Amino acid sequence: MLYVVGDNLMVTGAQIEAGLRKIGLGRGDVVVVHASLSSFGRVKGGAQTVVGVLLEVIGAEGTLIVPTFTYGLGVFDPGASPSVVGAISEAVRTHPNALRSLHPTHSVAAVGELADVITDGHEKTHAFARGSALFKALQARAKILQLGVTHTSNSIIHVAEEIAGLPYLDRSGLVRFKNPQGKVVEKWLRRPGCSQGFDVIEEILDSQDAIRETMIGECRARLMSARSVVDAALEALKFDPQALLCERPDCEVCAQARAMVEATEAEKLDKEIIDLAEEEERMRRIIENRLSGGEVKFFDAGDEYTSPN
Template identity: 35%
Template sequence: MTGDRPAPVGMPHTRSSLAVDLRDLGVRPGGTLLVHATLRSVGRVLGDSRAVVEALLDVLGPDGTLVVPTHTPHNTDPASWINPPVFERHWPAIREQMPPFDPVISPSRWMGALAEQVRTWPGAMRSNHPQVSFAALGPAAEAIVGGHARTAMLGETSPLARLYERDADVLLLGAGHGSNTSLHLAEYRQPAPPTERVGSAVRAAGGGQEFVWWTDVVLDESDFERLGAEFDGTGAVRTGRVGNAACRLMRQRAAVDFAVDWITRNR
């Protein structure tokens, strides 16, 4: 029935309109930008995630570098799985048969459509960490994602530390501080952070698969929203909208330095 047709809506967001929003928010041409995005919050976009990536690249320009998290949290020890857990008797078989991480073909999980769009973009580079890889586009991509050591996975040998050195910005595009991965770098900068044994499937030296273990810092984002709310209150965060999405833009160094002190005082 024609009377059941939805009411028409306005013009969708476009590559050019999103670029205007990003410039107004303060994204720096020629800068390095780590983006955490929930594209659903942006609203209807002509071109979907492709148009959002193109808008980001338009604003960053040829000298800028775009970085996204492309983590693979499913490539972990089944003993730690809780959603849902698996019987202990299955753990050895899962470890033996889990596909090894491959930076070219392993999809990210729970990182969103933007991260996957960047990961598969022509010319994108991805770090070789089996759990917490990052992908980057731009002239600084190799310097940021190269040499991502397995241990201290979000610490001083990670892309997060390379971003800190480059005075990068962080854009939370419709996402909250709970997704602000850079705050984990502050956990590594505590005097004696708690550690745990973690494992992942990787490619063996002679081909095939092996499950490897290492000791790393216990990552805990449970208080990042509270931490972030206090950081917002310092005035160091720019807020605005990109499309329909509420956004925060900040210098990564400022956020990490604040978090180092906050975690020291509050944990």
């Protein structure tokens, strides 16, 4: 049912539930949600309604995961720092059963069966490296749900960048956070790169029919497996280590990343040239040695084609 409120159509929880079930979200699912509340138009009950429906659809056996990123803005306090990536993310973070990982820049909040496993130990590794919350979501065969957003916020693509071991992963920034004793600590941490170029994987996913989608009010809801997203990103990277970088001329992050890729490629090329030169030098010495010892036999160019018979 659509309720007319003034000029706006108001979306209900029942409509959201029907839409999510239609694209294949169901009981027991582990789901990473990236969402824009305003993309629905207006939702009756706001972000709480969306979160309530998500938990209802996946049931107690399921696990709901959302980014609660803070990007190193201010001092990260896991119990208090609000998520800066949207109202739905913040509604999950403040849910009474939510656990939040302790990563100082890219924490996630989770509710459900695997919430403890997903959030545990995130602070001991890089934001999206092996052992991080979204790396574990990938291992748990998670689905990715996009509500009114595209791959530019599909954070699991950063996991693919880690798996590929790209040359531009090692950019770092100074971050401040509260440690378990409540003391403010300052530390240099690896900063994940820009995600504005991530929509390049859409074509690959499209060709594989990997995304199911429907409209809920004005929101385009899309569901896909985390594995299909990571595979698509790795496929794009196989041909070009710069494939996921954005084209915006003013993006300093991607400019720096390109320079890091090119420096690594130049280093590889230098090594190949040195190896080749060393090989030539080795051959020259062998030939010289043979010539001085008189052991090298010269033959006419035609000889090597002569059959022994």
